[in-house]
Amino acid sequence: MRPPLVILAGGAARRMGGGLKGLLPLGDTTLIGSALARLAPQAEAVALNANDPGLEAMNLPILRDTVPGRPGPLAGVLAAMRWAGGLGAARVATAAADTPFPPKDLLARLAEARAPVAMAATSDPARGRLRHPVFALWDVTLAEALEEALERGTRRVVAFADAHGNRDVDFPDEATFFNVNTPEDLVAARRMLP
16 A cells, blocks of 8 residues: 655745745746645655645645644654554655655655665765655654654754664655755756756
8 A cells, every 4th residue: 555645844944035935836836736746646645744824725634743843844754644643554755845856756665665764865976875854754653752752852854763763765866856945946946847
């Protein structure tokens, strides 16, 4: 069975001037629309992790962080685990709303790792090995440990994943994980459209 997927869209988008970055236009869709077009066919069910209103028109379940203070993407991962567990799923995939061109085989490749956490990674000749922490597949049984880690102040996705049996999964094309953080990145993403 394919895992459910949660698109993490709960960030504050400070470098873009605030607002819902995923709704920025990209071709005839939006950043999040482009990501969903590639990822939704891979998943059993799809939800969005968002803390601000504005994504309701997408007609997908909206999962809010249950940890106060906007502690970052790990809070979204926790919301994803809780939601997927409620669906009876053993694992849940996560991906970023500001990454419009994710691999079309992301979930299947992550599932091959057969690890408590499987995280996407690429290699770049100039920058070396790059990990893409929110592009991951998580055992939902890690929810209690993640909640405790968040309460203790853990904020880095990689730190939690590595402490709980992560296995990196190599992908050949770093461009598929290009994320939009600044107005200049958005211009670059528009140039990458077919």
